Amino acid sequence: MIKVLIVDDIPETREHLSRLLGLERDLDVAGTAGTGEEAIKVAMELRPDVIVMDINMPGMDGVAAAEIISQRLPTSPIIMMSVHGEATQLKRAISAGAREFLVKPFSGDEFSASIRTVFEREFARRSQVEASVPALTVPVNPTDDGEHQVIAVFSPKGGAGRTTIATNLAVALHRETGARVCLVDANLQFGDVGVLLNLNPKDRSIADAVETGDPDGDIVDSCVIEHSTGIRVLLAPPSPEGADLVTAHHMRQIIDHLRIGHEYVVIDLPSGLSDLSLAVMDAADTILVMTALEITTIKNVRLFLEVAEQLEYARTKIRLVINRADAAQGIRIADVEASVRRPIDGAIVSDGRLAVLAVNRGVPFVVSHPDSPLSRDVTKLARTLAGETAGVVQDQTNKRGLFARR
Numbered sequence: 420m421i422k423v424l425i426v427d428d429i430p431e432t433r434e435h436l437s438r439l440l441g442l443e444r445d446l447d448v449a450g451t452a453g454t455g456e457e458a459i460k461v462a463m464e465l466r467p468d469v470i471v472m473d474i475n476m477p478g479m480d481g482v483a484a485a486e487i488i489s490q491r492l493p494t495s496p497i498i499m500m501s502v503h504g505e506a507t508q509l510k511r512a513i514s515a516g517a518r519e520f521l522v523k524p525f526s527g528d529e530f531s532a533s534i535r536t537v538f539e540r541e542f543a544r545r546s547q548v549e550a551s552v553p554a555l556t557v558p559v560n561p562t563d564d565g566e567h568q569v570i571a572v573f574s575p576k577g578g579a580g581r582t583t584i585a586t587n588l589a590v591a592l593h594r595e596t597g598a599r600v601c602l603v604d605a606n607l608q609f610g611d612v613g614v615l616l617n618l619n620p621k622d623r624s625i626a627d628a629v630e631t632g633d634p635d636g637d638i639v640d641s642c643v644i645e646h647s648t649g650i651r652v653l654l655a656p657p658s659p660e661g662a663d664l665v666t667a668h669h670m671r672q673i674i675d676h677l678r679i680g681h682e683y684v685v686i687d688l689p690s691g692l693s694d695l696s697l698a699v700m701d702a703a704d705t706i707l708v709m710t711a712l713e714i715t716t717i718k719n720v721r722l723f724l725e726v727a728e729q730l731e732y733a734r735t736k737i738r739l740v741i742n743r744a745d746a747a748q749g750i751r752i753a754d755v756e757a758s759v760r761r762p763i764d765g766a767i768v769s770d771g772r773l774a775v776l777a778v779n780r781g782v783p784f785v786v787s788h789p790d791s792p793l794s795r796d797v798t799k800l801a802r803t804l805a806g807e808t809a810g811v812v813q814d815q816t817n818k819r820g821l822f823a824r825r
């Protein structure tokens with residue numbers, strides 16, 4: 420049986436299409452959805468074999484929904500339906516990841532035939548991929564092929580050190596490689612990046628980027644702040660209400676724009692899973708999962724790894740980093756590795772005094788105290804991510820001036 424999800428904003432159309440497929444023995448309408456948002460939700464739950472979706476829907480249209488679904492569920496191919504059949508529509512649908520296009524009105528036979536074709540093509544594609552790519556041949560360093568890297572910093576629990584590490588990592592990446600680095604504060608309600616870098620989101624923030632709807636490259640660029648450390652920063656909105664303005668779809672567009680102009684885009688995520696964090700993680704090449712040597716955090720990291728597996732993220736996309744690695748009470752790194760059944764990719768020492776001092780001054784510790792063990796660990800992580808064995812420090816400018824708060 421081929422499991423089909425039907426998405427159309429008009430209830431009569433959904434019923435009509437369901438009835439058509441009801442006549443076919445090998446096709447099963449596993450679910451229906453009336454909006455783009457609902458389509459994403461239902462698709463994630465059902466993991467259908469084929470999705471048939473209307474391109475024109477109020478709110479999130481078929482193209483936007485297809486973009487997200489084809490990222491999250493690359494094994495559920497999408498057939499896009501439209502009444503126009505224009506070339507521009509077709510192009511939009513294909514670039515969003517649709518595999519086939521149906522122009523309304525179509526016959527029941529055309530409908531079921533295109534579902535079978537798309538299903539068979541996907542089946543063949545998957546068998547081919549499985550046969551040709553032995554497991555674990557994914558490159559460990561995505562930058563090796565010259566591509567720009569999006570690094571999402573996540574932890575299932577708050578207070579794990581995401582903001583501290585994301586901020587210092589962004590600066591370290593820039594200092595070590597000389598590359599263009601953009602740090603994005605995706606903790607939209609309670610973003611702390613501005614405090615750590617002594618920047619004010621009232622001047623410019625992500626909220627300004629989405630004020631007029633879908634942000635284009637120029638608008639995103641105009642909201643990015645140049646920081647004295649040499650990195651570029653897109654701050655969270657100045658107040659929690661501003662967070663509502665930024666959707667997962669916006670975030671995705673923003674990342675796509677930033678990826679073009681920066682070798683590294685480092686994104687500080689809020690804890691927990693949401694539509695927005697999933698959109699960021701889908702777009703990311705690397706997800707740094709910050710963990711602590713502490714039982715509840717380790718349990719939640721394990722749960723997150725299960726989710727990541729369901730989302731079909733490559734194993735190498737996720738890197739585990741233990742923060743405050745030397746502050747453990749009875750748990751060793753090896754215990755964590757055994758518990759989550761994968762190696763730890765980085766460990767960062769605990770230095771509460773320096774971490775707090777850096778926040779109070781608004782100067783990252785990799786700048787103010789580059790030789791401290793804490794900074795060295797973050798720099799080592801930056802080099803690992805940059806795929807370098809020996810780091811070249813290219814940007815030592817402005818070191819003294821940074822101590823003064825602006």
Ligand SMILES: Nc1ncnc2c1ncn2[C@@H]1O[C@H](COP(=O)(O)OP(=O)(O)OP(=O)(O)O)[C@@H](O)[C@H]1O
Nearest residue numbers: 577578579580581582583743768769770771774775
């Ligand atoms: N390696 C470290 N050693 C000592 N203290 C640290 C270290 N990393 C982070 N901290 C401190 O832990 C606290 C939480 O860190 P941070 O704000 O970066 O975490 P977070 O995961 O972003 O938290 P939130 O859930 O609030 O966003 C801060 O006071 C920070 O200074």
Ligand SMILES: [Mg+2]
Nearest residue numbers: 581582606611
């Ligand atoms: Mg934080």
